[in-house]
Amino acid sequence: MIETRGLTKHFKDVRAVDGIDVTVRAGELVALLGPNGAGKSTTLRMLTTLIPPTSGTATVAGFDVVRRQREVRLRIGYIGQGNGAGHSQRGRDELISQGRAYGMSVRDARARAAELIESLGLAEVADRRVSSLSGGQRRRLDIAMGLIHAPELLFLDEPSTGLDPQNRANLQEHILALRARHETTIVLTTHYLDEADSMAERVIVIDHGRIIADDTPQRLKDEHVGDRILLGFDAETDAAGAAGVLRAERQGKQVLLHLPDAPRRAPVVLEDLRAAGYPAAEIEVTRPTLDDVFLHLTGRSLREGGAATDKELVEV
Numbered sequence: 216m217i218e219t220r221g222l223t224k225h226f227k228d229v230r231a232v233d234g235i236d237v238t239v240r241a242g243e244l245v246a247l248l249g250p251n252g253a254g255k256s257t258t259l260r261m262l263t264t265l266i267p268p269t270s271g272t273a274t275v276a277g278f279d280v281v282r283r284q285r286e287v288r289l290r291i292g293y294i295g296q297g298n299g300a301g302h303s304q305r306g307r308d309e310l311i312s313q314g315r316a317y318g319m320s321v322r323d324a325r326a327r328a329a330e331l332i333e334s335l336g337l338a339e340v341a342d343r344r345v346s347s348l349s350g351g352q353r354r355r356l357d358i359a360m361g362l363i364h365a366p367e368l369l370f371l372d373e374p375s376t377g378l379d380p381q382n383r384a385n386l387q388e389h390i391l392a393l394r395a396r397h398e399t400t401i402v403l404t405t406h407y408l409d410e411a412d413s414m415a416e417r418v419i420v421i422d423h424g425r426i427i428a429d430d431t432p433q434r435l436k437d438e439h440v441g442d443r444i445l446l447g448f449d450a451e452t453d454a455a456g457a458a459g460v461l462r463a464e465r466q467g468k469q470v471l472l473h474l475p476d477a478p479r480r481a482p483v484v485l486e487d488l489r490a491a492g493y494p495a496a497e498i499e500v501t502r503p504t505l506d507d508v509f510l511h512l513t514g515r516s517l518r519e520g521g522a523a524t525d526k527e528l529v530e531v
């Protein structure tokens with residue numbers, strides 16, 4: 216569905232996108248994850264024919280994005296940052312006009328608008344003026360606009376930026392449901408780690424215009440960081456004994472163990488230690504997040520000044 220080779224965009228001396236090779240197959244849901252300025256939007260804007268690459272090539276739905284722009288545009292939907300239907304129009308009318316702009320008959324545009332209004336949960340607000348819609352409703356209307364011509368491929372640039380957590384969760388559900396129903400290939404950009412983690416089967420991590428990792432969220436986490444168990448002991452001698460049994464690192468009264476599938480294996484570790492005569496007093500199981508992956512790859516956090524792990528601290 217998408218194939219790029221050495222895709223590059225320079226703005227004067229800024230290398231916004233710096234030689235990206237990527238293949239997206241039909242039906243995939245891919246998230247481009249990276250910090251502000253990483254080159255996500257620029258990549259999307261090249262793939263959607265809005266700006267030409269400085270060098271390299273890209274084909275989308277089988278057509279070259281430079282030489283066959285029209286063919287590409289007919290087959291894709293693009294919802295950029297801060298899109299937005301005309302404010303004084305009613306949502307349904309906007310959708311129908313958009314369909315007409317794609318050459319659909321009034322009848323087909325109406326039918327498709329009705330279907331999207333239904334699947335995006337806009338039934339109650341579709342006949343209100345766009346200016347009266349909430350942020351979440353307006354974003355869903357934007358997505359309906361991008362889907363009116365039943366594109367094979369949908370590009371969403373930061374679909375949930377600016378929405379509160381509840382509207383974000385709601386929008387994510389709608390996107391997943393749409394995809395299940397219409398089998399649309401989806402490429403979205405996000406800097407929300409949880410969004411990439413929970414929605415995408417594949418996460419492409421971009422930094423400084425380059426792809427630095429590309430895999431399922433779980434494999435990225437397992438490969439680059441992995442689960443950890445931190446054990447606390449009442450005495451240093453116990454910690455030393457436990458570190459010996461587990462062949463793990465010790466610091467003072469604490470022992471750190473790297474162990475795949477840690478939440479399931481932690482009880483066995485505790486039993487083994489008790490049997491060996493070094494019972495742990497505390498245990499903390501840490502599973503990595505995509506931010507840990509980013510931190511591991513770049514030395515920087517995607518979050519602003521935050522701790523980045525889901526921790527469970529349990530007294531034993």
Ligand SMILES: Nc1ncnc2c1ncn2[C@@H]1O[C@H](COP(=O)(O)OP(=O)(O)OP(=O)(O)O)[C@@H](O)[C@H]1O
Nearest residue numbers: 226229231249250251252253254255256257258406
């Ligand atoms: N039209 C432009 N002219 C000059 N520089 C640009 C232009 N568009 C983007 N850039 C620069 O290219 C780099 C990549 O920007 P881009 O918008 O693609 O990043 P992004 O990953 O989408 O970030 P964000 O999450 O903030 O949207 C940035 O340094 C940006 O300032």
